[in-house]
Amino acid sequence: MSAIEDARRVIEARLAELEKEREQLRGALKSLSPGNTRPAKPRTSRRSSRSRGSHRSGGKRAARGQRQQEFLSDLSSHPGATMTEIARRIGVSPQQLYPIAHRLESSGAIVKTESGYRPAKDGKRPAADSAAAAKKSSA
Numbered sequence: 001m002s003a004i005e006d007a008r009r010v011i012e013a014r015l016a017e018l019e020k021e022r023e024q025l026r027g028a029l030k031s032l033s034p035g036n037t038r039p040a041k042p043r044t045s046r047r048s049s050r051s052r053g054s055h056r057s058g059g060k061r062a063a064r065g066q067r068q069q070e071f072l073s074d075l076s077s078h079p080g081a082t083m084t085e086i087a088r089r090i091g092v093s094p095q096q097l098y099p100i101a102h103r104l105e106s107s108g109a110i111v112k113t114e115s116g117y118r119p120a121k122d123g124k125r126p127a128a129d130s131a132a133a134a135k136k137s138s139a
Contacts, residue, residue, distance in 0.1 A: 068100050079118040
């Protein structure tokens with residue numbers, strides 16, 4: 001008889017849930033009836049802080065070229081470092097450094113390796129990297 005009592009309790013609990021849902025649906029239906037002239041709530045604007053002004057958190061903007069110098073300085077102290085490691089030491093997000101790294105790599109000042117970045121010798125690409133780059137561009 002215990003199983004029957006358990007089933008009865010489950011069914012009664014479910015009926016109570018359905019009754020509550022029934023009342024909610026009746027209320028929703030009533031609010032949709034033609035006689036209900038209550039105006040809908042006006043929507044509020046959900047604009048981000050960017051559209052209201054500065055999106056920065058109050059910190060000062062770095063001087064022109066400062067991040068690049070910090071990047072190169074850190075890289076000379078830690079050759080082979082990853083972008084995340086460099087960013088953590090400088091105190092910025094890696095996303096802020098990727099454009100700098102790309103620009104430095106394009107100019108030949110740094111070299112991207114499998115494990116990270118390193119300064120190029122004499123600010124120029126090593127011969128092996130230059131040959132590989134030339135091979136890629138001719139293909």
